[in-house]
Amino acid sequence: MKQNLIADYLSCIIFKVVSLVTFFLPLNFSFFLGRRLGDLIYFCDRRHRAQAYANIKKTVADNSDYASSAKITRKSYQAFAQNLVEIACIPRINQRYLDKYVQVENRHYIAEAFARGKGVIFLIVHEGNWELSNIICAHSGFTFVLFVRDQGFPRLNALLNHYRQKQGAKIIHKDAGLRELIEVLRNNYSIGMTTDQGGRKGQLVNFLGKQASMSTGAIKLALKYDCAIIPVFYTRVKGPYTKVILDQVFTATHSGNAQNDLQQNLQRLISIYEKYMRAYPHEYLWTYKIYKYSKEKEILIISDGKTGHLRQSESVAKLLVSQLSSRGIKTVLNIVEVKFRSSFFRRIFNLAIVVADKYSPTGAWRWLIKAVAPESLSGLISAKPDFVISAGGKLSGINYLLAKENQAKAVVLMRSGLSNFKKFDLKIIPAHDRPIQKNNLVVTSGALNLIDQDYLQERTFGLNQSGLIAGALTDLTIGVLIGGESKNFSLSVQDVIQVISELKQVAEKLNANILLSTSRRTSCAVEQLIKNQLGDYARCKLLVIANENNHPDVVGGLLGLSQIIVSSAESISMISEAVAAAKYVVVFNSGKVSAKHQRFLKNYQTQKYIYLVEISNLGARIEQLIAQRPEINFSDDNLKVIAGLNKLI
Numbered sequence: 001m002k003q004n005l006i007a008d009y010l011s012c013i014i015f016k017v018v019s020l021v022t023f024f025l026p027l028n029f030s031f032f033l034g035r036r037l038g039d040l041i042y043f044c045d046r047r048h049r050a051q052a053y054a055n056i057k058k059t060v061a062d063n064s065d066y067a068s069s070a071k072i073t074r075k076s077y078q079a080f081a082q083n084l085v086e087i088a089c090i091p092r093i094n095q096r097y098l099d100k101y102v103q104v105e106n107r108h109y110i111a112e113a114f115a116r117g118k119g120v121i122f123l124i125v126h127e128g129n130w131e132l133s134n135i136i137c138a139h140s141g142f143t144f145v146l147f148v149r150d151q152g153f154p155r156l157n158a159l160l161n162h163y164r165q166k167q168g169a170k171i172i173h174k175d176a177g178l179r180e181l182i183e184v185l186r187n188n189y190s191i192g193m194t195t196d197q198g199g200r201k202g203q204l205v206n207f208l209g210k211q212a213s214m215s216t217g218a219i220k221l222a223l224k225y226d227c228a229i230i231p232v233f234y235t236r237v238k239g240p241y242t243k244v245i246l247d248q249v250f251t252a253t254h255s256g257n258a259q260n261d262l263q264q265n266l267q268r269l270i271s272i273y274e275k276y277m278r279a280y281p282h283e284y285l286w287t288y289k290i291y292k293y294s295k296e297k298e299i300l301i302i303s304d305g306k307t308g309h310l311r312q313s314e315s316v317a318k319l320l321v322s323q324l325s326s327r328g329i330k331t332v333l334n335i336v337e338v339k340f341r342s343s344f345f346r347r348i349f350n351l352a353i354v355v356a357d358k359y360s361p362t363g364a365w366r367w368l369i370k371a372v373a374p375e376s377l378s379g380l381i382s383a384k385p386d387f388v389i390s391a392g393g394k395l396s397g398i399n400y401l402l403a404k405e406n407q408a409k410a411v412v413l414m415r416s417g418l419s420n421f422k423k424f425d426l427k428i429i430p431a432h433d434r435p436i437q438k439n440n441l442v443v444t445s446g447a448l449n450l451i452d453q454d455y456l457q458e459r460t461f462g463l464n465q466s467g468l469i470a471g472a473l474t475d476l477t478i479g480v481l482i483g484g485e486s487k488n489f490s491l492s493v494q495d496v497i498q499v500i501s502e503l504k505q506v507a508e509k510l511n512a513n514i515l516l517s518t519s520r521r522t523s524c525a526v527e528q529l530i531k532n533q534l535g536d537y538a539r540c541k542l543l544v545i546a547n548e549n550n551h552p553d554v555v556g557g558l559l560g561l562s563q564i565i566v567s568s569a570e571s572i573s574m575i576s577e578a579v580a581a582a583k584y585v586v587v588f589n590s591g592k593v594s595a596k597h598q599r600f601l602k603n604y605q606t607q608k609y610i611y612l613v614e615i616s617n618l619g620a621r622i623e624q625l626i627a628q629r630p631e632i633n634f635s636d637d638n639l640k641v642i643a644g645l646n647k648l649i
Contacts, residue, residue, distance in 0.1 A: 012155045019088040030089070031082050031239040038081030042074050052076060052286035054407035058384045059208035060281040066365045066381055069405070075282035079236060083129040086240070087160075090131065095139050102136065103237075106246040113228035113249045114142065119185030121218050121229045123250075125196040125273050126285040128234025129242065131160075133192045136244065143189040145170045145181070185227045193218045195269060197288065204295060205267045208274055210384075211294035219266045222252035231269065233276040235283050247272055289407075291386075297324055300385035300402065301335045302395050308447065308573040309391035310335075312413050315448040316389050316428065319638060320411075320645050327649065336379035338372060338395055345371035346394065353397040364401050372398075387411060387648070400424065409648045413448065426644050430572075432599040442644040444637040445603060446576035452638075456560035456581060463542075463557025468549075469515075470541050476512040476626065477541075478503065479562030479583075481555070481574050482530065484522035488594045489570040495590040496526050498615045500533045503566065506619035507539045510626060515542035515558045519571070522546065559583065564622060569593060572600050575610060582634050584625045585610045588618050608633045 022030040042049060056076075057069040113120040122137065122144075124130045137144035161171050172180050172191075184191055195215050202213035222229050231247040250272070252265045277284050299320060301313045321331045340346040349371040352364045369377060380398065385406055390399040391413035400423045403410035410424040415433040428442045429435040435443055463469065480503065484491050507514055516534060518527055527545050534540040544554050559565065559581040566586050567578055570593060578585045587601065587610045604610045608630075613621045 012159055015088060015159060018085070019091060022085060022088050023092060027089075028239045030085050034082035034085035035078045037084070038078035039074070041081060042077035045077075048287040049073060049077070050404065051289065051407055054405060055286040055290050056281065057405060058210065058291075060278055063382050066369075072281050073286070076284065076286055079128075079282050080285065082236060082239075083131075086129050086242075087131050090135070093135055098136060098139055101240045102132065102242050102244060104136065104244045104246065106248070109230055109246045109249050110140070110142075113230055114188060114190075116226075116228050117188050118225060119188055119227040120190040121185075121221065121227055122190055122192045122232050123195050123218050123229050123269070124192065124232045124234075125194060125277075127277070127280075127283040128236065130192075130194070130234065132234065132242065132244070133232065137190060137192070143170070143184075143187075145172055145184045145189060145191045181221075182225065185221065185225050195219075195266070196273075198293075200293060202293070203262060203266050204293065205263065205270050207270055207290070208277070210291055211296045212290050213293040214266055214270060216262060216266060219252060219262055219269065222250075223254065223258075223261055223265065226252075229269070231272045233273065233280075233283075235276075235280045245276065295329050296332070297329055297386040298332045298334065298384060299387045299389065300383050300408075301333070302380075302388065302390045302398055302402070303335055303337045304390075304392050304394050305337055305339070306392065308571075309413075311450060311573065312391045312448045313389045315450050315638075316411060316413065316641060316645075318450060319642055320387060320389075320649075323642060323645055323649060334379075334383065334385075336376065336383065338376045338380070338398060340371055340394075341373055342371075350397040353400055364397075368398065368401065389413075396424075411645075411648075425648055428641060428644070430600070431603060432572075432596050434599075440644075442640050444640060445607065445609070445635040446579065446600065446637065447573045448637060448641065449573065449577045449580055451556070451559065451577050451580035455556055459553045459556025460560035461557075462553030463551075463561070466551055466553060466557075468542055468544065468551065468554070473513050473541060473561065474511055476510055476564075477562045478507065478512050478514050478622065479558040479565045479578075480514060480516040481558070481565065481567040481571075481578065482516065482518045482522055482526070483568040483571045483574060484519055484526060486521060486570050488597070489591045491523070491526060491568055491570070491590055493525050493529055495588075495615060496529055497533070499566075499588060499590075499618060500530070502615065502618040504537065504539075506622045509619075510623065512539065514540045515562060516540060517542070517544040517554050517558055518546050519574070520546045520550065564625060566618065566622070569601060569612075570597070572597065575601075575604065576635075579604065579609045579634050582632055584632060586618065586621055586625070587612050588615045589613065590615060607635070609635060 053069050053073045056072045061069040061072060122133055124133065134144055134146050181191060195218055198213035198215040203216045204211045205214050207214065218229060221227055229250040231250060233245045235243050235245070237243055250269060253261070255261055299317050301317055303310045303313065317333055321333065324331050349367040352367040372380065380402065383402060385402065385408045387409045388399050388403045389411045390396065393414070396412050399410050399412055402408065411426045411428065412424050413428045415429050415435065424440065426440055426442065428444060428448065430444050430446060435441055482496070503514055506512065516530065518530065527547065531545065534543050542558065544551065555577065559578060562583060564584040564586065565578040565581065566588065567575055569587050569589060570591065575585065575587060589612065601612055605612045611621055611625070
């Protein structure tokens, strides 16, 4: 409160000083200084500049020109500062000033509106110098009332209201003047109102391509009292020269459905302003969160082409869609695969992101254009997301850039160099990466994935319909996931021979079926061995070599149909998916894995999500699990991520 009081006093002092200075300066020079003041505010006001830039990019900027948003943003700051100068000049504005500097188009609409005898609403949005409204009307010979909402600075409010009343306007305060306002209309007087920035209680309509909350006051009055509405738009021609555009008299239409009438008439009004804003985009006050209350959100996944990374990103998007849907918010999900021209330009781009100005993306865009392949670039430039999701370190810089320039929420998965900076709204990192605890961090046990009961049912149905399963299944089915070569791991032929031997023995003993799938990393030698050993084995009801037939329903269907899952140890994603299926998961040791991977396996074993065994004990462990039927444990990673996402929404 003390801070607001100081700011209030300072605002009044600055306003009076500027008003005094401009009184002694030539008018054109004052507006020149106003433009330079706008430049200064543009460079200093990083937070609001970023919001304005994002709004402009999503609405009126040229998507093919990444710099157009910045140009319009800077021009809007210059226009705003010139309006401040003009407000400071209010004490010197008279009829002579208006005749010389203010041009009013379509003035005949005023007489047409008053001829109806039911009052006139001069309706504006927050653009141009709307403070001229009361002065123009007061000097036009008819009674004008300004409907205002008090701001946080009472002394500055009082000073502005003093200037307004001195020019002939009457003030009605929004919080307490409704009855007085109605009386004004009944006397066939005019009032000035705004129709944008509706806030939480406003009506959602389409505004420049997306839902935004708009104020309903003017439309409600027009529907109830049949008063006329004149949409007004201001644009500065040059310096003090201003053009005021009066659109044709707006008449509210009635259909008998009150809510529909409100929606449709407000949409018609907003459409009128859209055409002017597209023609004069720099005049609007873009610095607020226009789409804060929208019930439509866009989610963008940027993919590095790695299937595991994409699945993790899709799993987060799936949870996010669910949480937004529970709040009545519709979502659109887009995926853009990013291909870099070379690793050199990718590193240069990430360096540019690190050293770039906090809210000045144009420099980074220049490097992005050089670093990214053209087919990827078009998707990135045209994106207008509210949430950006990526997995892996290579795309964290692009995630940050897109989120910043769209004022979107940035979500990154897995550890990366850039994610150590405070540049992201939510970081999701597995425990085996040893992340440092932060407020915006969610630590998971394993890799996120799409596996849930709905997914399993859908994939099981698809696999059953595929014709890949050879005959009916018995009561016990063992699903087998065989991986293969990776950076620090190699699955030997001898190990696979022993695994198959153990599986055959336990299948015979327990009267079980085997459903087996390899991965795209499985070596040719292991693939051939599996075909030789299981191709004609009667109990093997499904044998899929992923490099030959990578059917989309195989893994999910296998997980859904099996009571117990056997997996090789090298893939964190594969093991995490098996655990998410809520089945017994047995992982056999073979080959060497990294220290990070060892931490993952040990953690999963400690939590009893998996049973880690030597190959020689594989069959015995399966028998033991089937005999004892211990409780199945699986991670609560999804619940952790949901909690983190809810903080963003």
